[in-house]
Amino acid sequence: MVSPKARLRPVDLARAAGISTQQVRNYLDAGVLPPAQRTETGYRCFHDRHLRALLTYRALVRGFGIHTAQAIMRAVHADELPKALELIDAGHAAAHEQRRSLDEIGAALEAVAEQDPAPKADMRIGDLAAHLGVRTSALRVWESEGLLAPERERGTGYRCYRASDVRDAQMIHMLRQGRYPLPQVRHVLDELRRTGSREALREAIAQRRAELTTRATAMLEAASHLHAYTTGAQPEPRDAP
Numbered sequence: 001m002v003s004p005k006a007r008l009r010p011v012d013l014a015r016a017a018g019i020s021t022q023q024v025r026n027y028l029d030a031g032v033l034p035p036a037q038r039t040e041t042g043y044r045c046f047h048d049r050h051l052r053a054l055l056t057y058r059a060l061v062r063g064f065g066i067h068t069a070q071a072i073m074r075a076v077h078a079d080e081l082p083k084a085l086e087l088i089d090a091g092h093a094a095a096h097e098q099r100r101s102l103d104e105i106g107a108a109l110e111a112v113a114e115q116d117p118a119p120k121a122d123m124r125i126g127d128l129a130a131h132l133g134v135r136t137s138a139l140r141v142w143e144s145e146g147l148l149a150p151e152r153e154r155g156t157g158y159r160c161y162r163a164s165d166v167r168d169a170q171m172i173h174m175l176r177q178g179r180y181p182l183p184q185v186r187h188v189l190d191e192l193r194r195t196g197s198r199e200a201l202r203e204a205i206a207q208r209r210a211e212l213t214t215r216a217t218a219m220l221e222a223a224s225h226l227h228a229y230t231t232g233a234q235p236e237p238r239d240a241p
Helices: 010-017 021-029 048-064 066-077 081-114 125-132 136-144 163-177 182-195 199-231
Strands: none
Touching (some): 010 021, 010 048, 021 048, 048 066, 048 081, 048 199, 066 081, 066 199, 081 199, 125 136, 136 163, 163 182
């Protein structure tokens, strides 16, 4: 790390973080970096604290996303550390809830996939939307994306959802609640329809778990950066006992 009093140029910060000098200026204007004094000629003066703030922010983005990372850094620079810590806690709580929800969704999806659709009264779009607890517009979007293909009643043209359509809609709804993108949902449904195998479903759940683990690791690293930045601590040498 450079001397705390050593002057740094925008390009020095940009190179250290792998970004452009314009992004450095944008971060300064957004409050992500602490205020920078200007020289008599009008140039901004950056120092080690700005570099540490920049690296801390970049770590926070990887763990908590851009908007939360910006809010955390602004709170720190406004001397509102409790607010920054509340945002950190909220991020961890949300990640924990997503992991718990994923376990429940995984079990529910397995149960739905095992169902053998039995003949029953067909459903219209309003009935199915009410059954799932979604808007009819969601069902139309899923249809436009090729995830659902309900038949049409002769004469009226109304959508008619068979038992297999209802099962697929249930799976789509649960996968979307688990934040699966539509292309991945399509892959799971196509595989289930083609082979009857639930392997694609299990792979999708395993991938989502891996993503949550990666994010949790990034959040841990970001918290370490934030602690060092707010306390002025220096990172331990790599060969330290």
